[in-house]
Amino acid sequence: MSTPVISAREAEVLALLGEYLSNAEIAARLVISVRTVESHVSSLLRKLQLPDRRALARHAAECARAEQSRSAPALPAPLTAFIGRVRERRELAEAVKAHRLVTVVGPGGVGKTRLALAVAADAAGDFADGVWFVDLVPVTEPGRVGAAVAAAVGLGEQPGHRVDDAVSAALADRRALLVLDNCEQVRDGVAPFLERLLAACPRLRVLVTSRARLMVPFERVFPLPPLSRAGGGESEAVALFMDRVAAVGPPPGPAAYEGVVAVCERLGGMALAIELAAARCPTLGLDGLAAGLSDQLRILTGGPRADDRHRSVRAVLDWSHDLLEPREQALLRRVSVFVAPFTTEAAAEVAGFAPLDPAAVVDGLGRLAEQSLLTVAPSASGTRYHALETIRQYGTERLADAGELTDVRARHVAWCLTGAAALTGASGGEWRARFDGVADNLRAALTWAAGRPELRAEAYRLAVSLAELAFARHLLGESQERYEQAAGLADDTAGAAALRQAAAVAGCRRLGDDMFRLHRAAAEASHRAGDNVSAGRDLAAAATVAYRFSTSFTRIPPVEEVTALLKEARELSGDATDARAAIALAEAAVLADAYGALQGDADNTARETVERAEQAVALARRAGDPVAQSAALDALSGAQSWAGDAFAAAAAARRRTDILASAPPAAAAVHEMTDALAMAAGTALGMGELSRARRWGRQLADHPLLAEAGHHATSWILVADAFAGHADEVLTRSVRFLDAWEQSGRQRSLSLGAAAASVAMIHGLRADQEARATWLAVVDRADTAPQHQHGYGAVFDAMVLLHHGDVDAALERVAPEPDEVWKWVCWIWLHWYVALRAEAAVLAGHPQAPARIAAARAVVAGNPVATAQVDRAQALLDGDLPRQLAAAAAFDAAGCPYQSARTLLLAGGEHAAAGTAALTGLGLTPKAAP
Missing domain, CATH: 1.10.10.10 (Winged helix-like DNA-binding domain superfamily/Winged helix DNA-binding domain)
Incomplete structure (x- = not known):
């Protein structure tokens, strides 16, 4: 099949599609009309034989990635020529093609790294998705292998997803080569990491260099001998020596050739030894070099693994050292x-x-x-x-x-502490590079100091500093690990504080099980320290987490366990304000969770939940803790929504962002702020304030903590844009959403399910049933509970059905009474549900249409979009055309062009044409009014 001819302008459009820009953004960038962009997109879809815009964007991104791989392979650029190794170079290349994992084994200084780099560069063209080089020398802990690979691949951490799993997800479908250099000191970490990685990434090849093989059954070992030392032109050792001498001075003449052969023979053909000797040749001369080897080259006694060639490297270093x-x-x-x-x-x-x-x-x-x-x-x-x-x-x-080992390493630890202190609290564009420049030294110093009882205090301080710096660098997995390490190095009081910080970081990572575990561990440490008030507060925090962040758990703690924690927290806390605030918050969370299952005295329970939450807010305010106050407001918002006061719930959610604005950027505050922004966006959506929902959604998407979590960051923007009818923006953003969600390991949450459902709705409004079915399948995998779909699922399905004129099916989709569904799904969808229910009843000629309109009007008062929708239903029922047109204007004022266009279409006559044109302009498929 011939390659399709793509024009220069089409190539420009394709490249911008790969950046996930909308048609309007592309038009602005290229200074052309949106219609012209649409024409180019259609042409590209036809020429490239791709099904939709998402596939087109992926194709563009893959082309860009392939071009980047061809133009700039991720390999260190050698500063000297690669000499010899013709046979080994060919055989190793063949081994890499034939086997998933190849380990180049040999003593230090034999040239393993240079050979691996040469073979990787030769093979780069065979790996369309790239070649990555990872130097493991700075890695001193086996558990950090995955983090080193993630950094080399350019993969940031994903909240709720461990770094090893993130690497596997990122490379799952890549045809790539990974070069792991100097694995011997972390062999125990490399072997299990690669076993998991290769199992998850069938197209990946790995080339390892190590002094010892990994000892795994799927490994292909490639022993690398010293350079050949045969006389004449075949000597690789001589060729290397002559090349390196020529770089620093005049090479020996032909008469000295035999002397060079003798030197290389004495050096055992070891590349490092030859290079070091060659560097001395211009100043010592070949005769002086030979004399030095005769007098000073000594064989060091090694362990049972050391062979003569290894001792030759030591001998050359001894000789260099003695000079x-x-x-x-x-x-x-x-x-x-x-x-x-x-x-x-x-x-x-x-x-x-x-x-x-x-x-x-x-x-x-x-x-x-x-x-x-x-x-x-x-x-x-x-x-x-x-x-x-x-x-x-x-x-x-x-x-x-x-x-001097202890003294110098202690000075190194002190230098690391000073450097870490200088970085703490710093900011600016150079901060990241400064941290990256010292991070490996900090880690190595911590590893050594942690094993020295006399440096336990220094190790604790270094662990805390590294935890703080790693969090600022968005290395959340390491940050949590370092806080937990610090807790093990500290007394119980400081250890409890470190465990609380670790729990906060776990919250940022959406790891509910870890949050619960760490708060309980903090309580145990506080109790051992005799601080019962703090222990009670920590137990209350654990109880709160179990309910407030239940969707981030892999195993939700049993009710009996949480109830027992809360009882113990009350017994330990006494009258301390901060502990009482924590307990009140936990009690509100427990009551709110239980509320949906209550049958008889639900109203009293709702009032009690609000009262507990208000008490928690007041106590947190008295304690002067903005994070606790935000958490209490979250509980209050939830309690007010259960009590049926949606606008009060939204107001409480919004107050959180203001309170947290002045909080220091510690892990707990950052976690609370991301949750607050998400809730502010969600509550604005529930109130029909689409522009506010988008604004808070953009703040969430722009938060640096979520830079790599495109699915969580963009979920509420997708929903708000879908309700407004901005199809182009939704489809563009959905590409990033889906890619990030898949890369994260396909996490589950209410907001992710709703976001996927909103994309499915847009495809439905475009009459693309195949794409809609694909996204509905994503909904099933992205949400935590099927019953949530009675909320957003019914809303989005009903909108699609009404759009296509299938009013009977729409009426059936929203048949359950609102009180039967909304309290056990999510109140955010209530206004949309009752408004659609009223409209469907009118269009279907249902006898209860007037009653449904009246009931909906009482619920949605204050919601500009839902109120306009109810007004439109009443106008349709009464045949009141002016009132229909007034509803269209109200939709425009509320930032909902889709419903405005649909109102014109429903108005019929001369207005229908305007409605049809407006829907087409939004990228949607117009349908005749029912």
Whole structure:
């Protein structure tokens, strides 16, 4: 099949579709009309034989990703030529094609990394979705392997989704190559991570370098021998030596060739040893180099795994070390504590003590770099130095031999604490780069200090700082992990505080089970510390979480368990204001949850729930805690909705955003703010305030915490735009929503189900039944309970049925009395439900139409859209054309062009044409009035 010819303008439109822009946005960007854009979109769909706009946007994004992969593969650019390894290069490439996991095994310094990079670059064209390189040297904890891979792939954390699962979801359908370098120190983490990853990603290939094989059954081991040392032109070792010598000075002449062969033979064909020797050749000469090897090359005694070639690397490093001045030797071993590139200032602080002063450190770094023992890495923040891992490990051993290991690492811990303190609370465009530059050092220092009883306090402070910084960097999984680590390093009082913070971060991640567990753990720590008031508050918080965030649990705690927690909380708390506020909040949450199941005394229970929530709000205000006050207002909003006071419920929800505006950006406040914005958007939608719903929805979508969670961030915008009838915006945004939802592991919540249903409705209004069915299937998988569909499901279905003139089916869809359904679904849909119920009754000629109109009018008073819909139903019933046209104007004023256009269509006559044109302009399919 020939490749379709796409014009230059069509290519521009296609590229902007890949950015998920609407037709109007594309038209503005290209300075053309919306109609012209629509024409180009139709042409592209036809030429590319794609079914819909979503597929077109995905195609554009995939083309852009493929082009980016071709133009800039995610591999480090080698600074020197790759010499030799012709046979190994060919055989390793074949192994990567034939096997899912290939591990290049060999001693340190043999050249595993360079060979892997060369093969990966050669094979880049075979992997349409990219090649990624992950250096695991800075990773000191097996559990951090997935986070390192996620960072290399460019994958942010997904709330409610662990980082290893996020990587699997992101790479699930990718034809890609992943290169994991230097795996030996975290082999216990690499093996299980790769087993899960490869099982979930059938098109993925992984190339590993390690000093030891992973010992898993699905691994293909590729042992890498030293460079060939045969005489003549076939010697790879000689070729490497000559190339590296030529880079720093004049190479030896032909007469010296045999001497070069002898040197390479003595070095065991080890690439690192040869490169280090070549760097010395211009200053020592080949004869001096040979003499140095004869006198100073020594074989170090290694463990039972060390072989002669490994000892040869150590011997070359010993020789290089012995050529240094004593001060340079001290500096080399002291800077070995840095696991990531470091500055001269950092080196001076950690290594600058007798016999070194800061000036000697600066000079010494330059000398070590000149002698190839350190590499120089210019950066935006200044020159940084870095030791190759083999040299860094050698320096660490020398540090221990000199008896300085504990002192230097303690100084490194102190430097990390100072650096972390300088970053805490900082902001600006450079902050992220500054954190990324020191993060691996912070982690390594914490790992070491955590195992030293005398540094327990420092380890605790470092863990808390790293938790705070990771949260600011939106590394939520690590933040929670570090807070829990800090709790294990602290006394019970500080530990309880750290566990509360961990619970707040778990809330941001939508992990209800973790929130519940961590609040209970905080209560136990507080109780051990003799702080019963805090213990009671923590138990009340756990009880509240079980009901308030029940949709984020994988296993909701039994009622008996939560009731027992609340009883114990009352017994422990006494009269402390903050604890009483927490208990009142928990009691309101418990009562609200139980309210829907009550039969007899429901009204009294509703009043009691409101009273408890109001008490919680007052107590939280007295305690001066904006987060607690927001949570109490959330409970009050829910209680008022159960009591039937929807407008009071909306007002309480909106107050939360104002109260939280001045709260510090700690995890608890951030979690509360994202929830508050979502509830503000939802309640505005329930009140028919579509512009406000979109405004709060945009604030939620723009929140940095939700940058990677497009499904949660955009859900309420989708619903608001769908009610308004902005089809183009809904279909454009739905692409990102669906991709993010699938990448997140297909999470479930009420708002996600409603968002998917709103997209299905737009497809229904466009008469695209196949796309509607696809999105209705998403609804079934995205919501937490089928009964929720009696709320939004009935509303959206009825709108589609009425749009197509199937009034009897619409009447049946909203047949249940409102009181039978709304209180156990969600009050947000009540006004829409009763208004549609009245309209369907009128259009179907139902005898109860007047009664339904009267009942609806009493409920929706104050809702501009629902009121206009009820007015339209009354006008249709009375045959009052002026009142119908007034309803159309009311819909326009309320920001609901779809219902305005439909009103004109229902008015008939000369108005029907205007309604038809308006619906067409919205991207919807007009239908004749019933």
